[in-house]
Amino acid sequence: MSKKTSYKQWRGVIAVLILICAASGCSVKLVYNQLDWLIPWYLSDYLDMNGEQDDFFDERLQRYLAWHRKSQLPEYASLLRSIADDVNDGLNEQEIQRFQRETERLASVLMERLAPDVVAVFVDASDEQLAQLYKALDKDGERYRKRYVKQSLQQQQESQVDDVIDTIERWTGPLNDEQELLVSQWGAQYQPMGEELYQAGLKWRAEFKQTLKGRGDPEQYSSRLKSLLTTPDFGWTDAFTLKMLENKQSLSQLYFALDKTFSKKQRKRIMNTLQDYAEDFEQLAKEKE
Template sequence: MTRWLHHLSLLLCLCLALTACNRVDLAYRNLDVLIPWTLDDYLDMNSEQKDWLGERLRQTLSWHCSTQLPGYLDWLGRLEQMVTSNQVSDDALQSRSQEARQAIAQTARQITPSAVELLQGMSDQQVKEMNQAFAKDLRKRQDNYLKPTLAQQIRQRGERMEKRLTDWLGPLNQAQKDRVVAWSTTLGEQNPQWIANRAHWQAQFSAAMAQRQSADFASRIETLLVDRESLWTPAYRQAFSATEAQARSLLVDLMAQSSANQRQRLAQKIAKLRSDLNALQCLKA
């Protein structure tokens, strides 16, 4: 996923989870249940650790709803205004992306102390299994994104993007489909860069976990969770700005080529998400 769409999906993750339950309030209230399952992809926690994490997540959820969610609602309002006024520009997208980065970093910073405490309590066997899970994750991504030929990678990237866009805009017209193909072709062979960067981050995380009782462990974890960009590989850092610019250019062009029905559909989906989040009881408390 492009970096800008990644920011968007992170900020709207509560709502995207509704494909399973169709109720924002239910998904939000049960994040303390949902989040450990994502952690279980890498950390095999015992029942005591899961109970401890569940309580911390409930506390974080209360903080998030009272202090962060109002900002998300404002962000969604600005996004909706961009669409309804048909003023999706490169400058506007840069602003929304920067706002999203700040919101994500603030939440990551809030959960870091709990993450540090949890990770310091991991046994050697749990760390070993985490490293094995990292290795499995990389093998899967290499199989999916590196083994195909470059032509196949470009085609698959375009297909994934078209599917995401269709969820928000409805069926794309031919000009939009052609623009997605051009975008994917321009990115070329970028898959090795982001997978190598992911492997580099995982290696840094594993190295920190190997010294989890050291005095600088908390600061290392904060860097890994909050300031990930400082750990990017040189190749990925060099390619990132151009890749993000290509993503913004794609979105600007797609909206310029959009129909009134597509813009209405997108605005309505954003408005519905905003309305559902605004109705959460935790905001009323």
Template sequence: MLLFAAGCTASFTYNRLDWLIPWWVDDYVDLTRDQRRELRTQLEPALRWHREEELNRYAAILDRIEADLESGVTPHDVRDWLDDIIAAAERAEARMLEVALDFGDSVTDEQVAQFMRRIWERQAEYESQYLERSDAEYEEDNADYLVESFNRLLGRLNDEQKAQLRSAAATLKRFDNAWLAERAKWLGDLEPLMQRGAGWERAVRDLYADRIEWRTPEYREVLDHNIGVLSEAVAELLYSIDNKQRDHLLDKIEDLRRTIKKLEAGKHRSARHFGNPADPWESRLTSVDSARQVVQAASGWQGTRIGPA
């Protein structure tokens, strides 16, 4: 149950770092059988770290959300949830950065070229999908997504609750242009480093570490505004829920908590199954970008759906 505003930050973080997720999963690079085997081997320590260290942190986030629901959620609480989630996402990113760099020496020049070509194609798709929207379409997309998300989390919303979310969507500032411009800059700076010359791993680490400094004043202002608007909206909505909606939400939180406990007990999928999961909840928690996805599952928010909205 986290704010839709998280999309402004977390989708930026993860979509900008597509290459940190194993490339074969996202269809960026066609790997050989030996490369797939090597990547699976390299993923095992990251997945073990996630299972042994991160799952407890996810459970703590759920505990915090549930406690705040009991005492009454404030906009400050919602922003605190976001801080916890972004911290989890960044820890997963940092861990996967090392996997990606280790694996980088195993791919050919042709595969690197394929990777960059496909990731630029994805950038063009995003630009076409998002930037061609009118302001009215942007507002409608955000409003529809907010309503759909909270319908899943809380059960059926009443007319007043829907109107409240649509009102919040109407006050959001457009973020897609700033988001995609920053993403293009990231890709442009990354591309020459992918020639893998001397010291390329350190250069990529430095590029990643400096990512926050790239944000323009426009980017920062719009992001802060939108998070503020949506923190208020989420807190107000949660104040208005009835007992049936509260029970619906608590049931979803408990479902996640049970899944976490099952994974902590060792009932998980290993990296050799990664990319072809039978259980969508387990895939959310064992995949290398699970820090993002467990929160999306808890919140009903999907950054890949709204993208840079």
């Protein structure tokens, strides 16, 4: 049976845990090989499962991780090596946009593969378990609102600048004054999306709750939940979709501008880091599940 599964949270469980570890200097291989207990631990804040449900969840998780190791990690490695080659030659905007599209495609593949398991996991959840899940998801939404919606425009833009600098410096090492200025100039044009994402989250959770009420009709329930889980822009307005696109394009232009300023040392560090991660993924893909 189940555990929590908000679209944004379940979709990114594997990728996020790996990226968090990489960002904090942990071993990607170490974390990946511990996902069989890290994921249940992470999800345990959302639902308590009985023994039968635990067994079902663990069996589905093991199959999912085996599929991911065999089919997805080689693709990650290939993408990273491709990026490393392009970084060596100097990036152009088309290449950056291609990397963005490929990353989104890989995320979609994850969710398409995961969705049927999520459907099966919730089909026999009790009302008490779902009430616990809804309460936890609502708390997440409120934490998001306090952190991202209540901030002023300046605070949100400054927060984005800090986040982008931190992210880039994990790959390049310290940015110089010129590079930090480029990020700051980008931040002044950034269009905050906290309110729109919060409202979309409210719509998503409302649809999620309504969908689970229909579990008595397996065919309709399955179709509706799969659709919800695999629609990343559910609840987005046309205006928000446009804002998201403009922010994405602006960020792509920033990365392109930064690429032209990278020193040989920074470029080498980026390439080495990409190659190291690619090698980790290739080794993991060859290991026995």
